[in-house]
Amino acid sequence: MKVFIVSSSRAVSLAKRVMYRLNQEFTQNKEFDCDVWCSETFKPGEYTLESLIRKCRSSDFVVVFLTKDDHLTKKHINVFAPRDNCVFELGLFLGGLMFDRERCIILSSVESHALPSDVAGVTIIPFDEPEDLNTADDDILDKAVKGKVTEIANSIKTRGSLQRLELSPQTLLQLEKLDIYRGSLKSSAMFTVKAAQPLELKRNLDFAFQAQKNFEASIKYRYFFHYYDNENLWLIATLIQNLASVGVTGDVPAAVKQNMRDFKEKVLDNFTRMKRCISIDLVSKMVPLEFCVHNASSARDAICYLRLPNGNFIKCSESQPAYEIAKDLMRVNPLPPDMRPVFAKSLDKDLKLPGIRVELQTKLRTFFDPSFHKILDEVCFEA
Numbered sequence: 588m589k590v591f592i593v594s595s596s597r598a599v600s601l602a603k604r605v606m607y608r609l610n611q612e613f614t615q616n617k618e619f620d621c622d623v624w625c626s627e628t629f630k631p632g633e634y635t636l637e638s639l640i641r642k643c644r645s646s647d648f649v650v651v652f653l654t655k656d657d658h659l660t661k662k663h664i665n666v667f668a669p670r671d672n673c674v675f676e677l678g679l680f681l682g683g684l685m686f687d688r689e690r691c692i693i694l695s696s697v698e699s700h701a702l703p704s705d706v707a708g709v710t711i712i713p714f715d716e717p718e719d720l721n722t723a724d725d726d727i728l729d730k731a732v733k734g735k736v737t738e739i740a741n742s743i744k745t746r747g748s749l750q751r752l753e754l755s756p757q758t759l760l761q762l763e764k765l766d767i768y769r770g771s772l773k774s775s776a777m778f779t780v781k782a783a784q785p786l787e788l789k790r791n792l793d794f795a796f797q798a799q800k801n802f803e804a805s806i807k808y809r810y811f812f813h814y815y816d817n818e819n820l821w822l823i824a825t826l827i828q829n830l831a832s833v834g835v836t837g838d839v840p841a842a843v844k845q846n847m848r849d850f851k852e853k854v855l856d857n858f859t860r861m862k863r864c865i866s867i868d869l870v871s872k873m874v875p876l877e878f879c880v881h882n883a884s885s886a887r888d889a890i891c892y893l894r895l896p897n898g899n900f901i902k903c904s905e906s907q908p909a910y911e912i913a914k915d916l917m918r919v920n921p922l923p924p925d926m927r928p929v930f931a932k933s934l935d936k937d938l939k940l941p942g943i944r945v946e947l948q949t950k951l952r953t954f955f956d957p958s959f960h961k962i963l964d965e966v967c968f969e970a
Contacts, residue, residue, distance in 0.1 A: 589646045646749075649692070653696070694714055696715065
């Protein structure tokens with residue numbers, strides 16, 4: 588169990604005193620580890636924010652001292668306020684601790700109106716700050732936090748360790764990259780289909796090459812974070828839209844521009860539905876979700892289907908969405924863990940561009956290592 592204490596440099600003596608008392612409180616717990624944010628926290632050659640993020644990922648609780656470090660005017664009132672860095676670090680750890688507000692404990696000596704209103708709901712323990720922290724001895728510091736340490740210890744004992752999925756540093760790095768790539772994918776996908784100029788074609792092809800590592804990392808770590816399965820498919824759908832719309836298959840005729848826009852909207856809508864399925868309790872049962880363009884004369888008519896274990900499909904609609912059907916299905920028929928989502932689409936039919944599926948399949952293969960060709964074909968081109 589790891590506890591991290593954040594404070595300004597001015598209040599580090601208080602933080603170290605709380606650390607000392609907590610270590611005494613948990614002296615019988617060999618797994619208990621308490622650390623204070625100070626120069627010793629840094630690793631050689633590591634930036635401040637890197638150190639904070641590393642601590643954020645490994646901590647089960649954070650204790651934040653908000654002390655009278657700054658004097659400012661707020662709404663025409665002169666108030667003492669905590670250091671900006673401490674407020675930032677509070678928000679950082681709150682997110683890192685899965686927004687479990689009971690794992691963030693604030694020791695505050697400032698007035699409540701000097702604190703951000705967003706900290707409502709976080710445990711705030713007021714204390715009387717000694718007049719001169721720089722010269723205060725241990726007795727004065729102990730008096731300031733007397734009774735507060737017991738309150739903190741009780742909260743720690745009640746909540747226990749934070750249950751996290753243990754991932755290697757390499758995996759965490761890949762997941763960080765996925766977050767960055769996903770943001771670029773979303774912004775890149777939202778453009779109107781038009782005939783490409785040479786520079787536009789180059790930019791989108793560069794984007795496709797950049798997305799290669801994202802796709803490979805997603806496949807490699809799919810069993811660590813099942814959430815990214817739908818991102819794999821979303822990425823491929825985006826690549827197809829990009830490649831088809833910028834001239835890889837030739838300039839898109841004006842007659843099919845509206846059809847292409849409909850297709851894009853349908854793709855994104857289907858993945859939104861799948862994301863809802865994956866984000867709830869269906870993840871643990873690995874319900875196989877398939878979204879296909881089934882007997883559709885155009886993308887506008889494409890319907891979302893849920894595949895049954897026998898290979899048949901259940902039609903999903905607004906009145907009976909996929910995630911509700913899947914929940915009912917799971918109650919009576921749990922499915923094997925090796926099933927995964929597949930997005931099958933008939934590009935020749937829906938985009939009305941003859942030969943587009945084969946041409947895109949060939950083009951996409953050039954972006955990925957041969958070891959990924961099989962899964963690429965399954966995800967993209969199984970009709």
